[in-house]
Amino acid sequence: MTTIDGSSIKKLIVACDAGMGSSVMLAGQLKKQLKKSGVVVEHSPVAHIPQDADVVVTQAGLADRAQGVVPDVPVVPFQLFLGDPKVAKIVKAIQDGTTVEV
Amino acid sequence: MADAALTSLLAEDSIRLDAVASDRFDAVRQCGAALVAAGAVDESYVDAMIQRENTVSTFVGEGVAIPHGTLAGKESVKRDALVVLRFPDGVDWDGNAVSVCVGIAAAGGGHIALLSQLAEILLDPDKAEQLRNATSAEQVYTLLTPDEDDD
Numbered sequence: 001m002t003t004i005d006g007s008s009i010k011k012l013i014v015a016c017d018a019g020m021g022s023s024v025m026l027a028g029q030l031k032k033q034l035k036k037s038g039v040v041v042e043h044s045p046v047a048h049i050p051q052d053a054d055v056v057v058t059q060a061g062l063a064d065r066a067q068g069v070v071p072d073v074p075v076v077p078f079q080l081f082l083g084d085p086k087v088a089k090i091v092k093a094i095q096d097g098t099t100v101e102v
Numbered sequence: 103m104a105d106a107a108l109t110s111l112l113a114e115d116s117i118r119l120d121a122v123a124s125d126r127f128d129a130v131r132q133c134g135a136a137l138v139a140a141g142a143v144d145e146s147y148v149d150a151m152i153q154r155e156n157t158v159s160t161f162v163g164e165g166v167a168i169p170h171g172t173l174a175g176k177e178s179v180k181r182d183a184l185v186v187l188r189f190p191d192g193v194d195w196d197g198n199a200v201s202v203c204v205g206i207a208a209a210g211g212g213h214i215a216l217l218s219q220l221a222e223i224l225l226d227p228d229k230a231e232q233l234r235n236a237t238s239a240e241q242v243y244t245l246l247t248p249d250e251d252d253d
Contacts, residue, residue, distance in 0.1 A: 017157065017173060018154065018171055018173045018175065020170055020206060020208035020213075021168045021170040021206045022168065024208075024213070025162065025217045025220060025221045028214065028221055029218070029221045032218075045173045047173060061158040080163065081161075081162040081224075082163055083163075083225070
């Protein structure tokens with residue numbers, strides 16, 4: 001379990017292996033959902049996750065590698081590409097400025 | 103996205119609606135071959151696509167997979183391009199049934215708008231079904247063109 005404080009998130013990174021397919025698609029969705037909140041949403045290869053990220057979402061199989069790149073940033077693994085309940089929880093926490101356990 | 107932008111990324115020759123694959127790796131290889139034929143990647147990119155599929159599945163739901171290479175494989179990409187292969191008989195994708203593969207080659211970000219539109223399709227069961235049942239390139243283009251009123 002990871003605790004995410006929605007009000008402190010300024011930059012959300014969607015990471016995948018190459019940063020050209022899966023992460024691009026999810027980042028596009030999250031950008032739309034988080035447009036009003038002013039949060040920066042970027043996609044990135046796992047190996048190049050920026051150190052100033054506030055939270056990273058990535059496919060379950062890549063979470064360990066992602067955590068290795070940014071040891072101090074919460075990494076949230078998801079199973080479903082679109083409509084994953086964990087990702088939805090984070091989006092809601094950011095929108096509402098609340099804290100969630102994911 | 104204007105039509106010209108869409109067709110330069112996804113050529114009509116790169117839309118194949120009656121493909122047949124024996125398994126998911128065969129399907130990935132066919133996507134790779136289509137990207138090679140489109141002049142978007144070197145042959146070695148196909149191996150990177152297989153490697154990526156072995157590591158983490160590119161199944162994204164609604165009967166769709168988006169095979170692409172790895173970070174190392176990016177060196178084999180000559181230009182951003184997509185291919186759409188439809189497998190009417192379906193392909194077993196590690197337990198999931200896939201009937202549409204969108205193969206991706208990207209060195210830059212030219213494909214971002216198109217992938218965002220693909221996400222929109224996948225979130226709309228009716229549109230996803232239309233994509234799975236598409237029988238003409240025209241239908242595929244229409245589905246992948248962002249809505250005018252999309253904010």
